[in-house]
Amino acid sequence: MAYAQTPKKTGLPREVLEWLQSLDLSFSPKNVRRDLSNGYLVAEIFSWYYPEDFTMHSYDNGTSLAAKLSNWAQIERFFTRQQILLPKEVIDGTIHCKPGAAELLVQEVYCILTNRRLKTWLGGDVDFSDRGYQEQLPMVARSTASKAIKNNLRQSEMVAEPNISTIQGKIQAIVQRHLEDRRLERLQDPKRFGVKPTLGERAARLSSSSSRSMQGPDCPVVPQPDSPGKSRTSVHFKEMNNHQSPKLAA
Structure with missing residues (x-):
């Protein structure tokens, strides 16, 4: 999902920001990605609509992975x-x-709790990676494969996920996406990567009229298939004598 540019640093639509301010939360989110990660603020938002289901003393406003998961x-x-x-x-x-991710989550929560639709939806295709940031950089400054893994796979993910195969799958997906981006970069700027044109690309192309003009009088003319509206040209074949030679007959 491609995010629209907004004057606010939070990256949220104005109606969502006004809604959050109207809830009189314990603190106003300034960095949405950081402030919503532990779930405490999300629980506090829902407590205004479901007070019987959310008792805030059972939630920890810490930054540790254990507090977030709990x-x-x-x-x-x-x-x-x-x-x-x-x-x-x-x-x-x-x-x-x-x-x-946090920006998308708080928009979803807004629509669920208020039963409203956003006038400016900041949605689209989102893979929760730094691809959008990388595309803004010049090609020489973009990440290598190892840097892409470091940027897009958090340490907390590896700690929270006990299944090694799942982590390996995430790494493989990051590398595959990086290689695909590199392939597109090579197509956009082949000189930078030293990509030489193939023999077919270097060969001169001639138009059909030019190729016909280069044919000499001795060049055979390949008969074309019949097309509607054109008269058929009769082709005469010389008859061959099928009688065997006396020598062969002997």
């Missing part, structure tokens, strides 16, 4: 009871401070 486990159990659908990848992206 808070979000309680919130997700509430989502299951109330049949509130928030994509798991958006929640995980918010926990691990992935680019665009």
